[in-house]
Amino acid sequence: MFNDIGALELVTIVVLGILIFGPDKLPKVVQDVSGVIRKIRAFSDSAKQDIRSELGPEFKDFEFEDLNPKTFIRKQLAENEDLQDIRSSFDLRKELNEVTDAVNSRETEAAPDLLKKPAAPAAERRTWSDADAT
Template identity: 60%
Template sequence: MFNDIGALELVTLIVLAVLVFGPDKLPKVIQDVSRTIRKIRDFSESAKQDIRQELGPEFKDFEFEDLNPKTFIRKQLDNDDLGLKEIRNTFDLKKEMAEVADAVHGRDSDSSSSSSPSSSPGSSGGRVEMTKKPESPVADDRPPFDADAT
């Protein structure tokens, strides 16, 4: 529960507790807090047991920690009933990204893996050709200019 509290923070909390509650009342406050925490734990355990009984024998392996999405996904990835490891191993992210980069730069993806980028057809060394004028749109595609609207 308090895994990330260091020694300095713990000493600071103790000094603060002594200053706020005083040395006379501090033991009673600690007892009250520990009793309350114990009651909350007992209540949550009894609630978990009631839920397990109500769910029935079909959910005997049900763990409440599985309701956390990260834990659930981690457990499902470890359980390879769906063949997810095979799918994960066949998917190569670097290859997919290289294909996308080749498509963006206009290079042929088959020849880029076997030859240098400057020798692939349709490219000029991986650079975008800036001297070519873009194709002009057809006049009918543009909306009419309205001087009053601007």
């Protein structure tokens, strides 16, 4: 539940608790909060057991964490044999290397054309007057 709380956050919570409740009342507040958390856990566990018993024996290994969309998709991808065959036959690194080699070979073929100097434009004969105006 509190796996992502670091030491600095924990120290900050303790200091704020001491400042807000005082050192005399802090142990009682911690006991009350831990009791509430225990009751919430017991309530959720009993609710899960009630749901599992109502669903029947087909869902005895049902986990509520599987309802998380990310977990559900990950589980379905891992269990589907057709997708595993496709995954094993497709090597992304190999495909990317082939594309990179193809692009690099095109660049080396086109590079000599790019390095050539363009031909000088033919010298045009310019007149001092406008032919259409006269």
